[in-house]
Amino acid sequence: MHWIALQxxxxxxxxxxxxxxxxxxxxxxxxxxxxxxxxxGWWALQFTPRVAQVGPAVLLEVSASERLYGGREHMLACxxxxxxxxAHVQHAQAxxxxxxxxxxxxxxxxxxxxxxxxxxxxxxxxxAHLPTLERIGCRxxxxxxxxxxxxxxxxxxxxxxxxxxxxxxxxxxxYPWLLxxxxxxxxxxxxxxxxxxxxxxxxxxxxxxxxQAWLRARRQGILALELGWQMDARRNTASHGQxxxxxAEPTLDMxxxxxxxxxHLGRITLPAPVLTLRMRSIETxxxxxxxxxxxxxxxxxxxxxxxxxxxxxxxxxxxxVxxxxxxADHRPEHMQTWRAASAVRAPGNATxxxxxxxxxxxxxxxxxxxxxxxxxxxxxxxxxxxVRQDRPLYQGPLALLVGPQRLEAGWWGKxxxxxxxxxxxxxxFLARSEQAxxxxxxxxxxxxxxAADAQQVAGHWYLHGxxx
Numbered sequence: 233m234h235w236i237a238l239q240x241x242x243x244x245x246x247x248x249x250x251x252x253x254x255x256x257x258x259x260x261x262x263x264x265x266x267x268x269x270x271x272x273g274w275w276a277l278q279f280t281p282r283v284a285q286v287g288p289a290v291l292l293e294v295s296a297s298e299r300l301y302g303g304r305e306h307m308l309a310c311x312x313x314x315x316x317x318x319a320h321v322q323h324a325q326a327x328x329x330x331x332x333x334x335x336x337x338x339x340x341x342x343x344x345x346x347x348x349x350x351x352x353x354x355x356x357x358x359x360a361h362l363p364t365l366e367r368i369g370c371r372x373x374x375x376x377x378x379x380x381x382x383x384x385x386x387x388x389x390x391x392x393x394x395x396x397x398x399x400x401x402x403x404x405x406x407y408p409w410l411l412x413x414x415x416x417x418x419x420x421x422x423x424x425x426x427x428x429x430x431x432x433x434x435x436x437x438x439x440x441x442x443x444q445a446w447l448r449a450r451r452q453g454i455l456a457l458e459l460g461w462q463m464d465a466r467r468n469t470a471s472h473g474q475x476x477x478x479x480a481e482p483t484l485d486m487x488x489x490x491x492x493x494x495x496h497l498g499r500i501t502l503p504a505p506v507l508t509l510r511m512r513s514i515e516t517x518x519x520x521x522x523x524x525x526x527x528x529x530x531x532x533x534x535x536x537x538x539x540x541x542x543x544x545x546x547x548x549x550x551x552x553v554x555x556x557x558x559x560a561d562h563r564p565e566h567m568q569t570w571r572a573a574s575a576v577r578a579p580g581n582a583t584x585x586x587x588x589x590x591x592x593x594x595x596x597x598x599x600x601x602x603x604x605x606x607x608x609x610x611x612x613x614x615x616x617x618x619v620r621q622d623r624p625l626y627q628g629p630l631a632l633l634v635g636p637q638r639l640e641a642g643w644w645g646k647x648x649x650x651x652x653x654x655x656x657x658x659x660x661f662l663a664r665s666e667q668a669x670x671x672x673x674x675x676x677x678x679x680x681x682x683a684a685d686a687q688q689v690a691g692h693w694y695l696h697g698x699x700x
Contacts, residue, residue, distance in 0.1 A: 233401070234304065234325065236292040236311060238276065240268035241320040255631035264318070266420050266438040271317040271445035273410045277306050278449065279311060284329075284407035289336060291329050291407065317445035330355065330399035330409070347400065348374030373399065376634030416446045416457075416513035425464065425505035429497040432461065432506060436493055439511040440486040447516070453482025456514035459493065461506045469503035479542060480573070482517040488539050495546035541573045563656045564610055564643035564696065605634060605662050607697025608673040614694035617673065624675075625691035627667040630631035635661030636675075660696075 265271035271291045276283045279301075282293035294307060312323060324335035331347050334354035337344070350373045352358045352365060358376065364387075370376045376384070377396060385393055397403040420439055426432055434458060447454060459475040475496055477489065523655025545553040555573040559566060579658035617624040624630045636659035656675040664670055 233293060233327060233330040233405075234295045234298070235327070235332040236294055236308065236323060236325045236337040237322050237329070238272055238290045238292070238311070238321050239288055239321055239336055240272055240318040264438060265442040265445050266418055267442060268318045271442055272321070274412055275317050276311075277410065277412060280503075281409065282407075283410040286329075286333065286407070287409055290410075291332070293329070297384075303649065317441065317448075322662050328399055328401050330395065334399075346374075348372060348377065350467065352376060355395060355399065357392045361392065364388075375379075387700070412449055414444070416443055416511070418442050418511050420509045421462050422507060422509065425507060427502060427505045428502035429502050430494065432509065433490065433497055435496050435509055436511070437490060439509060440490060443511060443513070444484060444486050446513075447484055450516070451519065453484050453514040453519045454489070454513060454515075455479055455482050455517050457489075458512045458514055460510045460512070462508040462510070463502065463504040463506050467504035471694075473500075473502070474527060475500070476514070478515075482519055488542075492542055495543065534586050545573060562639055563654075564606070599638040605637075605672075608700040609698045611696055611698070614674075614696045617693040617695055619693055624663070624673060626663075626665050626671060626673075626695060628665060630663040630665055630671065630673065632661045632663050633670075635659065639674075668698075670699040671695055672699070 269285060269290060270289055273283055273285050276290055276292050280292050280294050280297045282296075284291045292311070294304075298304050298307050301310055308323075308325065312321070322336065322339070324332045324340075326332040326335060331350070333356075334347075334350045335345070337354045338351065352362060352371060352373065352375075355373065358365065363369075365376065370379070373396070376392075377400075381393060394403060398405050418439055418507070420435060422435055426435070439459075443454065456476065456478045458474055458476050460472060462472050463470065465471050475493070477492055477496065479489075479492075483489070529697060541553055541555070550572040553573045554570040556568045557571055559569050561567055611637065617626055617630075619625065620629070637662060639656055639658045643658050658674040659673040660672065663673050673693060673695050675693050
């Protein structure tokens, strides 16, 4: 058996003569977790499943995991690496957990002090009896061990002897092993009442730091989280409030989440002072796998596209930032639909309304032959063209280059202004104008019942798209 004891150091100790220091966790001191001991325990689960929290310390039993890391020294180097949720941590190691805890409290390195010379104050079961033990001359573990066991059991109880036997490895050590919670739910009591919602952002940084430690332990990213607050119940107002935050992609970027929370909190007015915060995970997802390319990935400075869209939606409102989604429809004006960017996770993976039809004569994963002739710009309303001698005009006569592409669509729905099917019967052409360049036009085809007389066999010409 081999135990490693870890304990997070407060900032006041770090500022003085700390036994050791480490770089800032995850790149930001402002994201220190709300519960440093719990975050340290979640992080330690990657080394061994036998992790226990004892007061302010975290215990790791690593005898079964040392071989995976190439030995005890290499494993200790990994445990003390700077990628921890807590920047400054002190550690101790020993054959039993109680000796490791005692060395952690005294700050003595292992092997320098024998267990018999450890102070009795470092043994948790002996603290309640310290005044009596000191009066009879017991100040270290060896003094207590030298006393008659029967007298110690009658005077101080059997638990003290059991703890002493466990410390020397004569009895097994039993702990409730730490389990990673399935849902992140962390409260935080504020040190003072907060009356303005933007001022809550400072306290949420600690909750975000705790959330990041939990996500790293689960190897997942956050998709949706809820920030709730409890207000002063003495006010004749609402007693609680909440804010739901969603992201388009699973993320571990707490700085991005902090900026989004700042945008949302800036628009909230609190009816009463806030006393307690609570952050809860609503939805998580595995993080995207790392690139397997043999070439170095291109480095992009600044925020990604989805982060920029989320920040704009938080500032301007979700309905002000739209994203185009493809739609399975032959009619060019219905080939896409616009939805709020924050409500779309993976553009292109789904079609609006669940319609999965594709143009006739094309296979899945392919594009129709006419797709390469589609224009860059589509007019919101087709422009009717003048006709001279059955030839369309737009800043002069038009020369038809490619076509026709015959379109018959819209008969399955009722999207017309009169509630009837918005049928499109058209012949599209790629035309050229001497002044305007390339144009995308179509000629409307009429049904026999729509013709004014028997000689009318064709409809009007329209300009539908421009090439930029």
